[in-house]
Structures are given as structure tokens and as C-alpha cells.
Amino acid sequence: MTRETTHTVWQGQVRIPVVSQGTGPALVYFHGPWGLTWSPFLDELARDFTVYAPRHPGTSPDAPEDVYHLDGLWDLVLCYDELLTALGLSEVVLVGHSFGGMVACELAAAYPARVRRQALLAPLGFWRDTDPVVNWMLLDPQALRARMFRDPDGEAARAMFGAPPPGESEGGVAPFGRPGESEGGVTPFGRPGESEGGAAAVAARVAQTWAMGVTGKFIWPIPDKGLRRRVHRVTAPTLLLWGKDDRVVPPVYADEFTRRIPGARLQVVDGAGHAPHLEQPQAVARTVRDFLAARA
Amino acid sequence: MKISAFHLMPHRELPADFEQKYESVWVTPPWWELADAGRVGQYYNWTLDELIYAARAGFDGVCTNEHHQNAYGFMPSPNLMGSVLARATAGTNVAVVQMGATLPTSNPPLRVAEEYAMLDCISGGRLVAGLPLGSPMDVNLCYGITPLEHRERYREAFALTLKAWQAREIFAWNGRYFQLANVNLWPRPVQQPHPPVWVPGSGSISTFDFAVEHDVCYCFLSYSGARSAKTMMDGYWKVVADKGRDPNPYRAGFLQLVAVAESDARAEEKFARHVEYFYHKCLHVPSVWFAPPGNQDYRSLVATLNNPVRRAVDPKTLRYRDFVDRGYVIAGSPATVRDRLKEDVVKGLRVGNLMVLLQIGSMPHELALENIDLFAREVLPDLRGCWDDEGWVNHWWPESLRARPGAPRAAVPAGAGRP
Numbered sequence: 001m002t003r004e005t006t007h008t009v010w011q012g013q014v015r016i017p018v019v020s021q022g023t024g025p026a027l028v029y030f031h032g033p034w035g036l037t038w039s040p041f042l043d044e045l046a047r048d049f050t051v052y053a054p055r056h057p058g059t060s061p062d063a064p065e066d067v068y069h070l071d072g073l074w075d076l077v078l079c080y081d082e083l084l085t086a087l088g089l090s091e092v093v094l095v096g097h098s099f100g101g102m103v104a105c106e107l108a109a110a111y112p113a114r115v116r117r118q119a120l121l122a123p124l125g126f127w128r129d130t131d132p133v134v135n136w137m138l139l140d141p142q143a144l145r146a147r148m149f150r151d152p153d154g155e156a157a158r159a160m161f162g163a164p165p166p167g168e169s170e171g172g173v174a175p176f177g178r179p180g181e182s183e184g185g186v187t188p189f190g191r192p193g194e195s196e197g198g199a200a201a202v203a204a205r206v207a208q209t210w211a212m213g214v215t216g217k218f219i220w221p222i223p224d225k226g227l228r229r230r231v232h233r234v235t236a237p238t239l240l241l242w243g244k245d246d247r248v249v250p251p252v253y254a255d256e257f258t259r260r261i262p263g264a265r266l267q268v269v270d271g272a273g274h275a276p277h278l279e280q281p282q283a284v285a286r287t288v289r290d291f292l293a294a295r296a
Numbered sequence: 297m298k299i300s301a302f303h304l305m306p307h308r309e310l311p312a313d314f315e316q317k318y319e320s321v322w323v324t325p326p327w328w329e330l331a332d333a334g335r336v337g338q339y340y341n342w343t344l345d346e347l348i349y350a351a352r353a354g355f356d357g358v359c360t361n362e363h364h365q366n367a368y369g370f371m372p373s374p375n376l377m378g379s380v381l382a383r384a385t386a387g388t389n390v391a392v393v394q395m396g397a398t399l400p401t402s403n404p405p406l407r408v409a410e411e412y413a414m415l416d417c418i419s420g421g422r423l424v425a426g427l428p429l430g431s432p433m434d435v436n437l438c439y440g441i442t443p444l445e446h447r448e449r450y451r452e453a454f455a456l457t458l459k460a461w462q463a464r465e466i467f468a469w470n471g472r473y474f475q476l477a478n479v480n481l482w483p484r485p486v487q488q489p490h491p492p493v494w495v496p497g498s499g500s501i502s503t504f505d506f507a508v509e510h511d512v513c514y515c516f517l518s519y520s521g522a523r524s525a526k527t528m529m530d531g532y533w534k535v536v537a538d539k540g541r542d543p544n545p546y547r548a549g550f551l552q553l554v555a556v557a558e559s560d561a562r563a564e565e566k567f568a569r570h571v572e573y574f575y576h577k578c579l580h581v582p583s584v585w586f587a588p589p590g591n592q593d594y595r596s597l598v599a600t601l602n603n604p605v606r607r608a609v610d611p612k613t614l615r616y617r618d619f620v621d622r623g624y625v626i627a628g629s630p631a632t633v634r635d636r637l638k639e640d641v642v643k644g645l646r647v648g649n650l651m652v653l654l655q656i657g658s659m660p661h662e663l664a665l666e667n668i669d670l671f672a673r674e675v676l677p678d679l680r681g682c683w684d685d686e687g688w689v690n691h692w693w694p695e696s697l698r699a700r701p702g703a704p705r706a707a708v709p710a711g712a713g714r715p
Contacts (some may be wrong), residue, residue, distance in 0.1 A: 064594040068448070071472065138437070140584050202601050210597060213444050213590025220442040220590075 002038055009082035013069040016083055017060045019053045022046030026060065026092045027292065028084070029053040030100030032275070034160060035211035041277040044285030045095070048293060051091075054083060056103075058214035073225050074216045077106050093292045094118040094236075097277060098249065099215045101125070102227065105257075108238075109230040119239040119288045121277050122249050125231075126256040127224035128211060129138060134248045135221070137212050141165075150245045156278035162201065180268045231260045238264040239291040241284055243272030265291075297517075297642065297682045298693055300357030300393050301350035301668065302551055302651040304369030304579055305343040307331065307379075308658045315580040315612065322366040322433045322581045342661045344377065348384045348664055350654070350707060353672035356701065357391035357424060359651055362398045363431070364438040368578040373397075375411040384417035389700040391693065392419050393651075395515070396426025401439040401445055404474050406481065407451035409460040413485045421486035422694050426515070427454055428496045429503070432591045433581065444590035447502065449473045454510075461490040472654060492692040494549055494649070499528040499547075500596050504535040511541070511693035513649055515549030519579065521623030522640035525550070529645040546648035546690040547684050552641050553625040554652045556670040560628035566663060567656070568616035571625050574657030575611040630674030637675070642682050648690060650679070 002021045008015060019038060027049035029042060036055050045051050052225065057069030057079060070076055082101065084092060093116050096104030101123025108115040110265055141161065142152075153164050153253040164165055219225065238261045242251040251268060258264045269276040277284045310330065311317070349356040358381050360374040371377050374394055382392045392415055397408040408427075416423040429450050435441045441449060452471045459467065466480040485491050493512040497503035507514035514532055518525050519696055529548065536547060554573065557563035592600060611619075619625045626636045641647055654671060655664035680701055688706075690698050 067444070136582055137443075137588050137590075138582075140582065206598055206601050209589045209601075210594060211589075213588075213592075213597075216440055216588070216590050217444040220436070220444075221440040 007083055007086040009079050009086060010069055010075075010207060014057045014066045014079055015060070015063040016057060016079070017055045017063075018083070018087065019055070020051060022048070022050045024049045026087075026089045027051050028089075028092050028094050028104075030094070030096035030102050030103045031056065031059075032098035033212050033215040035059050035207050037159065039159070039278060039281065041281040041285050044281065045289060048095070048289050052087060052089075054080070056100075056211070056215055059211040061203070064210055064214075066215045067217060068178065070217075073106065076103065076218055077110050079115070080107055081111055083288055090114065095288060095292075096123060097121040098274065099124055099219065099223075102219070102223070105231065105234065105238075108236045109227070109233040112233055112235040115234075115236040117238070117292050117294075118234075118236045119241065119242045119291055120257065121284070122243060122246055122274050123240070123257070123279070124219060124249060125222040125225075125227035126253055127222050128252065128256070131250045131252050133250075133253075136218075136248055137216055147247045147273070148275060150243065150271055150279055156275060159278065160275075162204070197285070205286075218250055228256075230259065231257075234261050237294075239288070240266045241276055241287065242262075242265060242266065242268055243271065243274060243276040243279065244268050244270050246274045246276075248274035297545070297648050297650060297679060298356040298391070298690060299676055299679055300359050300391070300649070300651045301347055301355045302359040302361075302395070302653045303343050303347055303655055304361065304363075304578075304653065305371045306369050306574075306655075306657055307341060307367035308339060308660065309334075309335070310367060310573070310577050310658070312501045316575045318580070320581050320585070321368045321578055321587065322363075323437045324365075325367050336370075337508065340573070341506075341654070341659065342664075343371075344380055344384075344663050346655050346661065346668060347377075347381055350668045351381070351388060353668055353703070354676055355390065356697070357393040357651075357671060358385070359395045359426075360428075361395040362428070362434070364401075364434045366433070368581075375415060376463040377444075378415050379418060382415050382422070385419070385422070389422075389697045390423050391697055393424040393494070394426050395494065395517075395651075396428055398428055398430035398434065399453035399457065400430055400435050400441050400449045402453070404476060405456055406479065408453075409457040409481055410483075410490065412457075413461065413481060413483045416485035416487055416491050417483050421491075421696055423485065423487065423491045424494055424584055424692070424694065425491040426494045426496060427457065427512075431586075432588050436588050436591060437585060442590070443588045445473070446591055447593060451506070458490060458493075461485055466657040482643050487694060492694060494692060496549075498532070499525075500592065501535075501599060502593050502596055503532070504532050504538075506548075507532075508535050508539045508541055513547055513549050515551070515649070515651070516645075517651075519551075519553065519575070519624060521552065521625070522550070522644050523623045525645060529647075531556060533646060544648070544688045544691070545635050545646045546688055546692050548645065548647045549649035549651060550641055550645055550647040552637065553656055554633060554637070554654055554667075554671060554675075555625060555627040555656065555710045556630055556633050556667055556675060557627075558629065558670075560632055563627045563629070563632075564616060564620075566666075567625075567627055567659070570657045570659040570663070571616050571619055571627070572657075575614065575624070577617060578657050579611060622694040630670065633671070634678050636674050637679060638682065642679065648683055648688065649692065 002195045006017045101120040104126040126251040254266045272279040360377040362374045399405045436443045460481045469476040495507045496515040555567040654667045
């Protein structure tokens with residue numbers, strides 16, 4: 001069973017709910033831009049570790065505006081240092097996905113003494129003009145789904161985005177919009193009037209859209225915020241996992257990490273896109289657990 | 297009421313298969329395939345001539361606006377256009393309505409305060425200062441401003457601009473987005489305490505609140521006509537009432553596409569393809585780009601997703617008659633246009649500051665001039681008296697021009713625009 005407790009940092013201004021489960025050494029999991037959903041992958045990690053999964057500031061529905069108290073990435077990293085202190089954890093292992101992978105690596109660079117090992121799942125943090133990271137915030141729901149997952153109709157995609165929509169294609173169709181209309185008439189996802197599935201589905205869409213907006217604060221418009229100038233400080237042994245078919249952050253970005261973090265190891269995951277831990281939870285969890293449990 | 301001529305400065309000659317072949321008219325249309333600088337120079341000059349012609353024909357104001365990286369309307373610097381217009385309308389009663397320079401993308405935004413002050417000086421106090429938030433395509437996609445910070449940055453820039461115009465003492469601005477140790481604006485505007493401020497929006501509850509709290513004119517820049525705007529504008533007037541402001545119709549501006557001809561049938565013959573070009577090509581933008589996550593604040597996002605407007609229509613499936621029937625475009629004989637504007641827009645939405653778009657999409661220069669001319673002669677004089685019976689003061693119009701209808705024809709220098 002998971003537990004959720006909220007910790008307040010940043011002079012009482014930022015509330016960070018932390019979902020946790022398991023017993024054993026402390027593992028902190030940072031979720032990606034789509035919000036935190038407890039998943040079988042985290043269940044697996046919780047067999048060997050006490051998993052703490054904080055919700056990034058602003059991504060929980062009861063404190064959506066706390067994010068406005070942060071100016072940028074540096075503030076976010078400091079918040080997480082405060083959170084570790086609040087949790088009573090002086091030293092942890094880190095796992096992070098996508099945006100959360102970048103947060104983990106920033107934390108490992110800022111506080112090398114706090115991070116014993118880290119496993120990064122398709123992390124952001126670098127930029128190559130030749131292989132641009134795809135801006136998922138500008139994709140319509142089907143395009144996002146197709147880019148995120150190796151199998152857009154599979155179980156993992158359904159868990160994140162719900163059942164695939166009926167046949168009608170929206171790709172390339174521009175519903176009626178007017179300049180400046182960000183404000184009301186046009187919904188970020190799909191066409192206006194299309195919400196189906198009742199209040200829970202609407203709440204899920206709000207949460208997911210807002211989570212993208214809030215995490216987008218720290219990476220827009222190019223998710224390279226200077227990690228290359230700080231990453232040399234990382235001392236934690238690092239494992240990178242990348243879906244072989246990642247079409248959001250292409251697997252070539254693994255080179256940026258392995259080049260810069262001495263001894264970093266890469267594991268490419270077959271049958272997965274940008275969320276390898278969701279499409280291949282067992283295999284990825286096994287690799288991550290083995291790596292994190294090893295003695296440095 | 298006050299009636300102004302609005303212009304987008306669109307690409308007028310996009311290929312017939314544009315919307316099939318390209319992703320978007322905004323952000324990503326390839327310049328080298330689609331445009332030619334020499335020809336574009338012609339567009340800019342046509343645009344200026346059309347607005348000057350409108351000023352000469354009796355409009356109360358001329359409007360420009362800022363957009364980037366697109367073929368839909370590309371005046372990246374509206375103030376360059378506005379300064380030409382300010383000069384060309386010297387000595388007239390025509391307002392220079394900048395709709396306007398976008399604060400969140402101007403860094404520091406003092407640049408907007410300065411340029412507007414210059415325009416107010418050059419025009420002798422005829423500036424209307426539009427202070428738009430800017431579209432997500434322009435601000436977030438083209439200019440790299442973080443969607444979540446877009447509104448915050450705007451609010452800070454807005455406050456800075458108003459203070460910079462009015463402060464008697466040099467001041468320091470220690471903001472979140474802008475830090476300036478010595479703000480001492482040169483020049484200051486002619487109009488005191490500052491030029492009238494218009495804030496364009498599109499129905500966000502946050503912008504309603506902002507506009508009413510700051511006592512500015514809220515302008516709905518719409519391409520889908522009065523009927524689609526009714527609920528939205530009713531929402532605005534409700535906020536006005538709730539916050540204890542008076543229902544002065546000059547608190548509201550509205551943009552309407554208009555095409556006038558000798559008869560309804562002639563209007564269709566003359567304008568149908570240009571209207572279709574506008575809706576099919578000039579608005580060809582992926583819908584998600586209008587609302588990148590974070591651009592709407594949380595409250596508006598929740599409201600939008602919980603109360604989705606009825607299924608939007610894909611304009612590419614509509615033709616001229618649909619656009620007219622739905623009121624997106626008001627087109628036809630002068631009598632038709634007069635009636636529809638009065639009933640649907642002016643009275644229906646309670647609008648005191650009307651803007652009309654008369655050069656639409658691919659409409660060539662000569663035809664745009666005909667449209668402007670017929671509107672000015674046959675429609676505009678009838679609208680001008682609207683609201684006079686209620687006795688409201690247009691606080692959102694340059695004070696020296698409030699009581700005076702647009703330009704005396706002879707007052708505009710000859711050679712500006714074509715007769």
C-alpha cells in the first residue's frame with residue numbers, strides 16, 4: 001500500500017506531496033512531465049527499497065499554484081534538497097524519468113554527497129541541433145501518444161492516456177482557432193466539446209495538462225538549462241536506460257551522459273519508447289534494482 | 297461610437313494548395329518557398345496605403361498589430377507601421393490605434409513605453425495604447441517565453457509601463473522578470489496621465505478580471521463573429537457589473553470582418569474567394585499551438601476543460617455562404633452590413649469601440665480600397681451615432697478626439713493612399 005504525506009518547503013510556500021511504499025534503503029523517484037502515477041514499476045522497486053515519489057511543485061491538484069514561488073531550476077533543486085532534509089534522508093539513490101531524470105541528475109551534480117547511485121530513464125538535459133528533442137507540449141493527444149509509446153494502443157499508453165479514441169483522425173486538422181485564443185475557446189487536448197468519460201476523465205486531463213505546463217516552466221523552449229556545465233560534479237555511479245524506440249528524446253542523447261559521467265553505463269530497452277519503465281516494467285525494474293543494490 | 301480600420305498585413309498570394317502542403321501558416325511556414333522580399337515590400341506599402349486611405353475616408357482610427365513568423369499577418373513591429381501612420385495623418389482627428397506592441401516579448405518592456413510615448417508625441421496625442429498579452433504562437437513558440445510565465449511577465453510589464461509613463465521621479469524597478477535601476481522615460485506621452493489603454497483578449501476569465509480591475513477597454517479580437525462571441529462578451533459584462541463598474545459600452549472593443557458591395561450578390565462575387573482564403577489558409581494553425589500547457593492559468597484551464605464550448609467547426613469545411621450565415625463575416629449590401637453590425641455587434645455585444653477588418657486574406661489592393669470606400673460612405677456614417685442617446689463618455693479614446701468624428705477628407709495630405 002502506498003502512503004502519501006505532504007511536506008512543506010521553501011519558507012512554507014511550496015507543498016510537495018510524497019507518495020511512498022516499501023521498506024529498505026531510501027530511493028527517491030522523480031516523475032516525468034505528465035505527472036506522477038504509481039505504477040507496477042514502482043511496486044517492483046518497493047520490494048527492495050523505501051520508494052519516495054514526490055510530486056513536482058504545482059503538479060498536485062490541491063496546490064497547483066505553489067510553483068509560482070519558484071523562479072527557475074536552481075530554486076527547484078534547492079527545494080528538493082530541503083525535501084530530502086524534511087524526509088530525514090541524508091543519502092539516497094535516485095531514479096528519474098524524462099524531466100525527472102534531469103532533476104535527479106541536477107541534484108546529483110549539486111549535492112554529490114547526498115546521492116549514492118542514480119538510474120536515469122530517458123533523461124532530459126542536453127540538446128543537439130541534429131537530433132532535437134521533440135516538444136511534447138505542442139503535440140495533439142494522438143501524436144503525443146504515438147510518440148511516447150512504442151505501442152500507442154498498449155496497456156502502458158492506456159494507463160497514461162485512457163482508451164484510444166475512435167477512428168477519427170485529428171492529425172493535421174486545425175479546429176477553428178483565433179489568434180490569442182489560448183484563453184478559453186480552445187482546449188489544449190483535442191477539440192473543444194470532446195471531453196468524454198465524465199468528471200474523472202476531465203480531472204485527469206486537467207492534471208496532465210497542468211503537469212506539462214508546470215514542468216515546462218523549467219525547460220521551455222529548449223530542455224538544455226546548463227547541465228553540461230554542472231554534470232562533471234556527479235560522483236554517483238550512473239545507469240542510463242533508454243527505450244530503443246524513443247521518439248521524444250532520441251537514444252543518441254545517452255551519449256551526452258555517458259561521455260560526461262565517468263563510468264556511466266547505458267542499457268537500451270527493447271520494445272519501449274520514451275517511457276521504458278511503463279512499457280517494460282519488469283525488465284526495467286530488474287535492471288534498476290540490480291544496479292541500485294550493487295555496492296559502489 | 298468610434299470605428300477603426302484594422303489591418304493584419306497578410307501574405308496575399310499563398311499557393312492554392314498551401315493548407316495541404318504546409319503544417320501551419322504560423323511559426324513554421326518556409327519563407328524561401330513562399331515569399332519574396334520585393335513583393336512583401338509591396339504588401340507593406342499597400343497596407344499603409346489602405347490604412348491611410350481609410351483615415352482619409354473618415355474612419356476614426358487605424359489599427360496595427362504585432363505577430364511573428366507567419367504569413368497570416370506579419371507586422372513584427374507594429375510601431376514601425378504606426379509611426380508612418382502617425383505622420384501621414386498629421387493634423388487630422390484620426391487615432392493611431394496600436395493593437396499593439398506585445399509586452400511580454402519586449403525586453404525590457406520599457407521599449408514599448410518609449411515607442412508609444414514617441415508615437416503619442418509624433419501624433420500630437422492621438423495614440424490608443426493597445427497592450428496585448430500576445431498569442432501563444434508569437435510569444436511562446438516564436439519568442440521562447442515560457443507558457444507558465446507568459447501572464448506573470450505580462451502583468452509585471454504592464455505595471456512597469458504604466459508607472460514609467462506617469463512617475464514624476466526616477467524610480468528603480470526590482471521585478472521578478474525585469475530589473476532596472478534608473479527608470480526615467482524619455483519621452484513621456486502627450487496624453488495625461490497616460491494614453492488610453494486597450495487590452496485585447498479572447499474570453500479568458502483571468503483577462504476579464506484584469507481588464508476590469510485596471511479599468512481599460514477590453515477588446516475581443518474575433519474571427520468568428522458576434523454570435524459566437526455573445527456568451528463570452530456576456531461573461532465580460534457580468535464581471536464589469538460584479539466589480540462595480542458602469543456598463544459604459546466604450547469598455548468594450550470588438551473586431552469584425554466586413555465586406556461591402558453594391559448588393560449581397562455582388563459581395564459574394566467580389567469577396568467569396570478572399571474570405572475563403574482567409575479562413576482556409578490564414579488560420580491554418582495546429583489547434584494545440586493556441587494553448588500550450590501552462591499558457592492558460594490553472595483556474596482558466598479547469599473552467600475550459602469542465603465547460604467545453606460546443607464542438608468547434610473546422611473552417612476548412614466551410615464556404616463563403618457559411619461564413620456569412622454564421623456571422624463570421626458580415627458581408628453584403630450597405631444596408632445588410634449596417635443592420636447586421638448594429639444588431640449583432642454593436643447592440644448585441646454592447647460595443648462602443650468597433651474595429652473592422654476590410655482587407656481580408658488575398659484581397660487585392662484595389663478591391664480593398666473599394667471595400668474601405670463603400671464602408672466609409674454607406675455604412676460608417678450610420679453607425680457613428682450609436683450610443684449617443686445614452687450619453688456615455690469614451691474614456692478609452694484620446695480626449696482631444698472624443699467629440700470629433702474622424703478625418704475631414706481634405707485634411708489628409710494628398711497622395712496618401714489612392715482616392
